[in-house]
Amino acid sequence: MTSIGGAEMVDWNLAVATATRLVRPGPEVSRDEARAVVAELRRHAKASEEHVRGFTRMGGDDLHDTPILVVDRPGWVRANVAGFRELLKPLLDKMQERRGSTPGGAVLGAVGGKVTGVELGMLLSFLSSRVLGQYETFAPATRELPAGENGGGRLLLVAPNIVHVERELDVQPHDFRLWVCLHEETHRTQFTAVPWLRDHLEGEIQSFLGETEVDPMTVLERIREAAQSLAGGRPEGEEGDDQRSIVEIVQTPAQREILGRLTAVMSLLEGHADFVMDGVGPAVVPSVAEIREKFQQRRARGASRLDLALRKLLGLDAKLRQYRDGERFVRAVVDEVGMDGFNRVWTSPNTLPTKSEIAKPADWVARVHRKAES
Numbered sequence: 001m002t003s004i005g006g007a008e009m010v011d012w013n014l015a016v017a018t019a020t021r022l023v024r025p026g027p028e029v030s031r032d033e034a035r036a037v038v039a040e041l042r043r044h045a046k047a048s049e050e051h052v053r054g055f056t057r058m059g060g061d062d063l064h065d066t067p068i069l070v071v072d073r074p075g076w077v078r079a080n081v082a083g084f085r086e087l088l089k090p091l092l093d094k095m096q097e098r099r100g101s102t103p104g105g106a107v108l109g110a111v112g113g114k115v116t117g118v119e120l121g122m123l124l125s126f127l128s129s130r131v132l133g134q135y136e137t138f139a140p141a142t143r144e145l146p147a148g149e150n151g152g153g154r155l156l157l158v159a160p161n162i163v164h165v166e167r168e169l170d171v172q173p174h175d176f177r178l179w180v181c182l183h184e185e186t187h188r189t190q191f192t193a194v195p196w197l198r199d200h201l202e203g204e205i206q207s208f209l210g211e212t213e214v215d216p217m218t219v220l221e222r223i224r225e226a227a228q229s230l231a232g233g234r235p236e237g238e239e240g241d242d243q244r245s246i247v248e249i250v251q252t253p254a255q256r257e258i259l260g261r262l263t264a265v266m267s268l269l270e271g272h273a274d275f276v277m278d279g280v281g282p283a284v285v286p287s288v289a290e291i292r293e294k295f296q297q298r299r300a301r302g303a304s305r306l307d308l309a310l311r312k313l314l315g316l317d318a319k320l321r322q323y324r325d326g327e328r329f330v331r332a333v334v335d336e337v338g339m340d341g342f343n344r345v346w347t348s349p350n351t352l353p354t355k356s357e358i359a360k361p362a363d364w365v366a367r368v369h370r371k372a373e374s
Contacts, residue, residue, distance in 0.1 A: 009092045011117030012085050018121025019077040024129045026073060026160025027167060034159070037177075038070045041157045044178045048185035051280045056186070056272075057339055058193040058346070066135075066148050066188055068155045073128040076158050079136060079145050080124060086140045087202075091209040132165060132180050133157045135187035137198055153198075155188050157181065169294040175285045182277035182285075190269055194346045201265060208258045264355040268345065271326015275334070299323075325358050332361035337369055344368055 029037070045068045053059065071079065134156045141147040147154045157180070166176040191198050281288030333342045345351055345368070357364040 009095055009113055009116065010085075010120060011113045012081055014114055014117030015121040015124065016078055016081050018118050019081075019124040019128065020074045020121075022122060022125035023073045023077065024125070026129075027164045029163065037159050037163060040174070041070050041159060041162070041177055041181065042068065044181040045155065045157065045185060047284075048178070048181040049189075051182060051284055052185045052189050052276055053193075055276055055280045055339075056189060057343060058189050066153055066155060066192060067146050068157070069145060070157045070159050071145075072160055073158065075145070076128050076131060076134070076156060077121075077124045078142070079139065079154070079156055080134075081120075082140050082142050082145065083136055083138055087138050087205065088209070090206060128158075129161060129164070131158055132161050133184035135184055135191065137191060138202060153188075153191060155184055157184065165295075165298070169291070169298065171291050171294060172287045175287045176291055179277055179281060179285050179288060179291050182280050183273045186273040186276040187269065190272065190346075196348065197346070200349050201262075204258055204262050204265070208255055208262065211255045211258070260355040261352075264353050264358050267321075267326035267355075267358045268329065268353055269326070270323045271328065271330050274323050274327040275330040329353060329358045329361045329364070333365060336361070336365050341365075341369060 069075075069079075136147070136153045136156060139145075139147040139153045141149075145154065162177060162180055163173075166173045169176070278288065278292060281292075285291070330342065333345075345353065345364075351368050353361075353364045357367070
């Protein structure tokens with residue numbers, strides 16, 4: 001961004017700098033304790049590979065192409081900015097072309113890019129203290145954060161957040177750390193064992209973005225709304241049911257259809273991970289029942305009124321529903337047709353559940369199994 005005319009829609013470097021400056025400090029640990037946590041998380045992540053593969057009966061030879069990284073909160077921010085920049089490039093390029101054709105668009109873009117960078121940084125600083133782990137499917141390699149050489153992603157474990165939550169819940173640290181790793185390793189296994197899944201998901205996302213016909217200021221306003229809530233700038237009483245999440249900028253029937261398919265896939269992936277970590281848990285995590293109960297209570301209540309408002313605005317409530325609905329779908333299908341029968345879900349995009357089938361697992365069983373057997 002050396003000139004006004006070349007300014008980007010989002011100043012990504014400013015987003016990183018802002019988030020890093022605002023990020024909350026992690027829990028107090030000594031240097032030796034921090035090293036011990038990092039080492040244990042790496043051991044658990046490695047051990048989780050065998051546990052998850054044995055339970056799910058899913059193979060795959062590309063785990064070496066997906067590095068496991070234990071990061072702090074600023075590291076999580078940098079990784080996600082790189083991912084956002086890659087994934088949103090087609091949409092932002094499209095918005096930039098439209099902006100360039102409007103009077104004063106270049107000057108407004110130079111200012112807007114910095115404003116949006118600051119506001120995105122504010123949001124990332126908020127989220128950076130809440131994410132325990134993440135499998136980055138669309139992860140470009142950076143100097144600080146390696147990624148798979150052949151299109152593989154990377155697995156992030158956010159050490160300070162894991163320590164913070166295990167202390168908050170007052171659970172056994174060794175068990176909790178392994179429990180978190182089981183969830184994230186399931187995501188890693190999903191994408192390494194199902195070669196078409198990444199390209200399918202990226203295709204759906206890009207199709208959604210390609211259908212977007214919004215004024216750039218509409219997108220910027222959604223980010224601004226979230227930033228105002230974060231800063232406490234939203235007037236009292238305005239966090240009602242009409243508040244929209246950032247992802248709910250859907251203007252065409254085609255986008256609603258794509259979003260329905262994406263919601264179904266994400267519900268499947270998240271629910272499967274919850275099902276697996278609870279299924280593996282009793283054998284390797286002695287206190288899994290206590291952890292699950294306390295963690296579910298934490299998910300449901302949120303940290304504060306502000307946290308609840310932000311969860312709604314950012315679409316995080318939808319993610320919580322994905323965990324619940326997806327886990328219910330997986331459990332019902334496995335109960336009906338067994339693990340091998342459930343694994344037919346990974347055969348092709350055509351065997352993925354629809355949004356309605358997530359709510360009615362018997363419909364998926366009827367479509368995929370009974371049709372195949374007839």
